[in-house]
Amino acid sequence: MNWFRSILLPVEGSAYAQQHDDLFMFIVWLSVFFFLLIAGLLGFFTWRYRRRGPDDITPNISHSFKLEVIWSVIPAIIVIVIFVWGFRGYVRATTSPGDALEIQVIGKKWLWEFEYPDGMRTLNEIHIPVGKPVRFIMSSEDVIHSFYVPSFRVKKDVVPNMYTELWLHPEEEGIHTLFCAEYCGRGHSDMLGSIYVDSEEKFSEWQEMGDERTRNMPLAELGAILYESRGCETCHSIDGSRRDGPSFGGIFGATHQFTDGTSAVVDENYLRQSILEPQAKILTSYEGIMPTFQGLLRDREIQALVEFIKSQQ
Amino acid sequence: MADVIAAPDGVNQHHPPGKNYLNAERGLKSWIFTLDHKRIGVMYLWSVLTAFLLGGLFAMLIRLELLTPQRTIMDADTYNQAFTLHGAIMTFLFIIPAIPASLGNFVLPLMLGAKDVAFPKLNLASYWVYVLGAIFAITAMVTGGVDTGWTFYTPYSTTTGGAVSTMTLAAFILGFSSIFTGVNFIATIHKMRAPGMTWFKMPLFVWGAYATAIIQVLATPILGITLLLLMMERLWEIGIFDPRLGGDPILFQHFFWFYSHPAVYIMILPGMAIMSEVIPVFSKKTIFGYRAIAYSSVAIAFISFLVWGHHMFVSGQSEAAAAIFSFLTFFVSIPSAVKVWNWLATMYRGSIELKAPMLYAIMFLLLFAIGGLTGLFLGALATDVHLHDTYFVVAHFHYVMMGSTTIAFIAGLHHWWPKMFGRTYSETLARVGAVLIFIGLNTTFLSQFVLGTRGMPRRYYNYLDQFQPLHAFSTFGSWILGLGLFIVLGYLLASLRKKYDAGDNPWGGRTLEWQTSSPPITHNFPGTPVVERGPYDYTTAQPQPVKIIPDR
Numbered sequence: 001m002n003w004f005r006s007i008l009l010p011v012e013g014s015a016y017a018q019q020h021d022d023l024f025m026f027i028v029w030l031s032v033f034f035f036l037l038i039a040g041l042l043g044f045f046t047w048r049y050r051r052r053g054p055d056d057i058t059p060n061i062s063h064s065f066k067l068e069v070i071w072s073v074i075p076a077i078i079v080i081v082i083f084v085w086g087f088r089g090y091v092r093a094t095t096s097p098g099d100a101l102e103i104q105v106i107g108k109k110w111l112w113e114f115e116y117p118d119g120m121r122t123l124n125e126i127h128i129p130v131g132k133p134v135r136f137i138m139s140s141e142d143v144i145h146s147f148y149v150p151s152f153r154v155k156k157d158v159v160p161n162m163y164t165e166l167w168l169h170p171e172e173e174g175i176h177t178l179f180c181a182e183y184c185g186r187g188h189s190d191m192l193g194s195i196y197v198d199s200e201e202k203f204s205e206w207q208e209m210g211d212e213r214t215r216n217m218p219l220a221e222l223g224a225i226l227y228e229s230r231g232c233e234t235c236h237s238i239d240g241s242r243r244d245g246p247s248f249g250g251i252f253g254a255t256h257q258f259t260d261g262t263s264a265v266v267d268e269n270y271l272r273q274s275i276l277e278p279q280a281k282i283l284t285s286y287e288g289i290m291p292t293f294q295g296l297l298r299d300r301e302i303q304a305l306v307e308f309i310k311s312q313q
Numbered sequence: 314m315a316d317v318i319a320a321p322d323g324v325n326q327h328h329p330p331g332k333n334y335l336n337a338e339r340g341l342k343s344w345i346f347t348l349d350h351k352r353i354g355v356m357y358l359w360s361v362l363t364a365f366l367l368g369g370l371f372a373m374l375i376r377l378e379l380l381t382p383q384r385t386i387m388d389a390d391t392y393n394q395a396f397t398l399h400g401a402i403m404t405f406l407f408i409i410p411a412i413p414a415s416l417g418n419f420v421l422p423l424m425l426g427a428k429d430v431a432f433p434k435l436n437l438a439s440y441w442v443y444v445l446g447a448i449f450a451i452t453a454m455v456t457g458g459v460d461t462g463w464t465f466y467t468p469y470s471t472t473t474g475g476a477v478s479t480m481t482l483a484a485f486i487l488g489f490s491s492i493f494t495g496v497n498f499i500a501t502i503h504k505m506r507a508p509g510m511t512w513f514k515m516p517l518f519v520w521g522a523y524a525t526a527i528i529q530v531l532a533t534p535i536l537g538i539t540l541l542l543l544m545m546e547r548l549w550e551i552g553i554f555d556p557r558l559g560g561d562p563i564l565f566q567h568f569f570w571f572y573s574h575p576a577v578y579i580m581i582l583p584g585m586a587i588m589s590e591v592i593p594v595f596s597k598k599t600i601f602g603y604r605a606i607a608y609s610s611v612a613i614a615f616i617s618f619l620v621w622g623h624h625m626f627v628s629g630q631s632e633a634a635a636a637i638f639s640f641l642t643f644f645v646s647i648p649s650a651v652k653v654w655n656w657l658a659t660m661y662r663g664s665i666e667l668k669a670p671m672l673y674a675i676m677f678l679l680l681f682a683i684g685g686l687t688g689l690f691l692g693a694l695a696t697d698v699h700l701h702d703t704y705f706v707v708a709h710f711h712y713v714m715m716g717s718t719t720i721a722f723i724a725g726l727h728h729w730w731p732k733m734f735g736r737t738y739s740e741t742l743a744r745v746g747a748v749l750i751f752i753g754l755n756t757t758f759l760s761q762f763v764l765g766t767r768g769m770p771r772r773y774y775n776y777l778d779q780f781q782p783l784h785a786f787s788t789f790g791s792w793i794l795g796l797g798l799f800i801v802l803g804y805l806l807a808s809l810r811k812k813y814d815a816g817d818n819p820w821g822g823r824t825l826e827w828q829t830s831s832p833p834i835t836h837n838f839p840g841t842p843v844v845e846r847g848p849y850d851y852t853t854a855q856p857q858p859v860k861i862i863p864d865r
Contacts, residue, residue: 008766024696024766031686038653038682042675045660046667051597055854056664058598064658068605071654072647079643082693087636089695094632143469144562146627146702150768153699157628159563160468161556164629177777181702181770183462184469186389189773 013151013176013197014169016093020153023085030078093154096167100135101128107138107145107158108291110187111231112178120207121296123230124193128170129203135167141291146182149195157182170197186244187234194229210298219300223308226301235290238312245290246283248312257284271306333735333832348433349835353440354419355733358726360443361415362802364406365719369795371399376757376791379784382776389774393460394475396772400463401480405487406447408718409576412583413529414439414494416725417522419733421498423826423833424516426507426842431500439493442486449483452476462772464573467554467565471546478547481540488533488540491579495529498522507825509844516824516848517606521586524610528575528582528617536572539565563628570621578617580714582610584721585652588674591728592656594822595671596663599849602655609648616645626697635694642692649685653678668820669743673724676751680716684709687762702772705765708758716754723750723801730805731815735832742804749797756790821856824848828859840864 005025012018103126104115114122128134138147140160147166148155151174156166178193198206209215214222227233227248240249246256256270257263259282264270273280275297278290297305334351344352374395378385387395422430430436453459453476461470461477470477502523506515543565545551552558554565593600600606622630622638656678665671687709690696700706731737760783765771769780776784818827823846829838840863850857 008763010768020695020699023693024690024699027689027693027696031689034686035679035682038657039679041657042660042678045657045663046665046675049596049660049663049665051664051666056597057854058596058663058851060599060852061601061658061662062599063602063605067658068602068651068654072651075650076644076647079646079689079692082689083640083643086639086693086695086697089693090626090632090635090639090698093695093698143472144466148702148768148770150699153695155627155698155701159556159629161562162629177768179768179770183393183466183772185460185473186393188393189389189770189775 010150011174011176013149013174014171016089016169017151017153019092020089023082023089026085027082030082096135096165097133100133100167102135102137103128105136105138105147105158106141107147107180107191108141109143109185110180110191110234111291112147112180112191112193113296116207118207123293123296125196125229126193127196127198127203127206129200130170130173130197131200133167133169135165137163137165139163143184144182145180145184145191148179148181149176150179151176155181173197173199187231190231190234219304219307220311222301222304223306223311226297226305227308230293230297230301230305232305245286248309250313252310252313256281258282259284259288268306268310271309272302275302275305331830332834333830334835335734335832337835346437348429348437350418350422350430350433350436351733351833351837353436354415354417356440357410357418357443358415358733360440360447361407361411364402364447365411368399368402368407369798371395371402373791373795375399376788378774379776380788381785382778382781390460392774393772394458397459397462398454401450401459401484403714404463404576405484406443406450408580408714409487409491410443410494411722412587412718412725413498413522413525413579414443414490416587416722416729417498417518417583418494420729420826421519421522422501422505423732423829423837424519424824424848425501425505426510426825426838426844427501427505428836428838430497431504432497435493436497439490439497442493443490446483446485446487446490449479449486453479453483464569465540465543465565466569467543467546467560467562468556470543471555478544481544485537485540485544488537491529492533495526495533498526499530502526507842507844513604513607514844514847517589517600517603517610518586518824520607520610521582521589524614525579525582525586527611528579528614532572532575532579532618535568536576539568539572542568563625563630566625566628567621567630570624571618574621574624575614575617577710577713578613580718582613584677584718585610585649587721587725587728588652588656588677590822590824591670591674591724592659593849593851594728594820595668595674596660596665597821597851598659598663599847599851600655601658601661602651603847603849605651606655609651612648613645616641616648620645623692623697626694627701639692639694639697643689646685646688646692653682653685668727669738669740669747670724670728670820672744672747673720673727676747677717677720677724680712680720680754684712684717687712699768700765702770703765704761704769704771707771708761708765711758711761716758720750720754726805728820729826730808731819732826732831732833734809735813735815736808736811737815737819738808739804742800746797746800746804749793749800751797753790753792753794753797757787757794758790760784760786760790818856823850823856825859827856828861836864 009021102117106113112124114126138158140158145158147158152168154166154168156164174197176195178195180191235244237243237247238249240247251266254266255263276294279288282288334349378387378392457476459475459477459480542553546554550558552560554560554562589606620638620642622634623642626635764780764783815831817831825842838861840861843860
């Protein structure tokens with residue numbers, strides 16, 4: 001019945017996910033059994049004891065102590081089994097080993113920010129080595145978010161003013177999607193991230209030189225990827241439509257009026273400043289809500305985004 | 314025994330055209346100021362049905378938007394408002410008052426052999442407070458909208474724009490309406506039972522309403538104070554929930570679910586209570602395990618106060634708390650399972666007639682089984698961590714709220730419609746409607762279980778392409794479901810144009826409401842009924858008349 005399991009559940013990214021799925025499938029089969037029992041009895045009684053005429057007399061069966069004890073005790077035993085099983089899984093899922101790679105996570109509307117022990121920071125994208133436990137220490141900068149990776153069957157709310165943690169132990173290389181599972185406003189459903197489980201060599205290569213796919217990419221092309229993966233598109237459209245921030249469509253070379261009364265022509269320096277110090281110049285009719293990307297983008301990535309914005313004419 | 318007369322006894326005896334509660338007085342004022350529990354019940358009925366229609370409209374818009382990823386018909390902000398309003402309207406304006414305040418108000422005093430509820434003026438106040446709350450809710454809708462979700466989680470709800478305070482105020486006001494009904498029912502059940510009606514001769518609907526009323530009175534004040542604190546936080550930044558001000562956002566979740574989990578049982582207990590009436594009547598057999606059902610209602614009411622933390626397994630509450638809440642949660646499932654076995658045992662060797670109310674009762678049993686069994690996944694800690702805040706949860710509670718409570722409400726509506734309005738409806742159309750609703754419901758929500766187990770989070774405007782087939786399937790289901798519900802509404806409304814044709818006891822029920830005319834007279838009975846038999850006495854083929862002592 002493995003096909004049924006793989007229809008119901010996403011890939012199993014860890015040994016824990018497999019254990020979780022064993023319990024899950026146990027409850028599935030238990031539920032199927034009891035549902036068929038109830039439906040079968042219902043169908044059978046409805047047909048077998050259908051009304052034959054207005055003078056039907058039915059037996060006056062008020063109760064049966066024996067039966068009632070049986071059908072209270074059996075479900076009680078079953079639910080205790082499920083409780084203990086679920087509890088043991090939970091203990092395993094919440095107790096992280098001491099030797100884990102620690103990654104700091106900040107959730108904010110509407111992106112994920114990661115910081116590695118060596119100070120490297122990334123946005124909406126992390127690479128982790130295969131076969132090594134990883135521990136995430138998480139907090140939020142604004143409202144409650146929730147860190148959810150279905151492939152590993154783990155989830156934990158990311159709460160302002162407090163640290164929560166979650167760990168996983170990836171067993172195979174692969175790419176997994178990270179979702180925000182606690183409603184956080186307009187960009188909630190776009191607050192996604194990618195978790196790359198890399199081999200040991202690929203991981204250290206990435207740590208030194210960045211993503212191999214993008215290393216030799218033309219700047220504007222790289223910019224297009226960053227525009228999506230770094231969350232720019234949540235607030236900036238490219239088709240001229242209005243979101244929380246100004247659209248990139250036709251922005252280069254335009255003249256911008258600012259809330260402090262000054263104005264400027266949009267050029268490379270202005271774009272660079274807006275990425276690194278977004279509060280310096282706020283366009284009239286917009287709110288200054290953009291977070292700074294200082295330290296979150298490599299120099300080449302900033303150049304790439306500027307080139308990408310330039311190309312949106 | 315000259316002062317004892319027999320009430321009408323025939324199964325289908327037609328009541329002579331005369332005065333009843335509907336035509337005894339005419340004019341708008343006679344409704345606005347009525348103290349008659351039946352009229353208040355009818356006003357509540359039309360109001361909750363209007364709320365259901367409005368909430369349903371939002372549901373259809375949500376499903377239509379989710380037909381495709383990205384934008385289908387609305388932008389993200391509108392979508393967030395739509396699901397918030399769907400949830401808030403369905404919860405506070407429809408499902409909490411639906412059964413107790415409309416059907417309950419109408420039949421509870423009749424079942425007890427009473428002339429009215431204990432506090433008729435409080436009952437009327439409850440209705441108008443409900444209307445006031447509804448006005449505030451609609452004001453919030455048109456003046457800026459609300460995008461917090463019906464759960465109002467902080468700090469999102471304390472920082473977002475829109476008319477959050479107005480909506481919170483609406484829910485605060487609606488709470489009073491709910492408390493008034495609860496207080497009234499408790500007093501009525503304690504003090505106004507007919508002579509001879511001991512606690513264990515009360516119909517089980519009354520037991521269900523009693524357990525519900527206890528939760529309403531004990532839990533609703535917690536919601537009141539929580540929402541008040543939320544409003545103060547928004548208006549004056551008092552710093553109780555917002556971490557920027559030194560507050561604790563998780564405290565809000567504890568407060569909120571301390572009410573809202575018991576509130577789940579405010580919604581489902583009356584539904585179960587209707588089952589305990591409909592199933593014996595249409596099986597023509599005494600209920601199996603009367604005391605077990607009665608006690609299990611009270612047990613559910615009690616345990617419901619101890620399990621709120623199961624909404625917060627991944628919230629950051631301590632692991633020990635999560636374990637305790639998980640353990641206690643499983644013990645709500647036992648009394649619920651006991652009830653299902655009791656209903657099934659009632660049908661065993663019965664004389665089952667598949668009239669519309671029974672059709673819905675069977676539907677209830679199937680859908681409640683799915684809703685209940687999928688609760689096991691969410692009670693168990695490990696599986697809940699994966700499924701929490703996904704479509705699995707959405708599907709689970711729709712099977713319980715829509716598939717069980719609302720279906721029970723429709724069953725009750727069909728069961729007591731002839732009593733309330735004195736008219737019969739088309740059985741053929743009722744079957745068509747029931748089949749469409751059953752297919753529609755399962756199409757809409759079964760697919761959502763799979764969306765959830767595969768990792769689709771809830772409250773998502775946009776989604777990954779891999780989820781689209783199941784979303785589309787669910788949306789098609791919502792159209793079938795909507796069509797079925799409109800058919801039901803259609804033939805029920807059409808029946809109101811007919812002459813009174815229902816007969817006093819069309820189903821051969823044994824509880825007291827079937828011992829008076831359809832529609833009942835203003836004072837319910839020509840005198841005081843004296844109860845000698847149990848509410849489910851099917852030892853004779855025909856209902857036996859009850860003794861009624863005329864009023865002096």
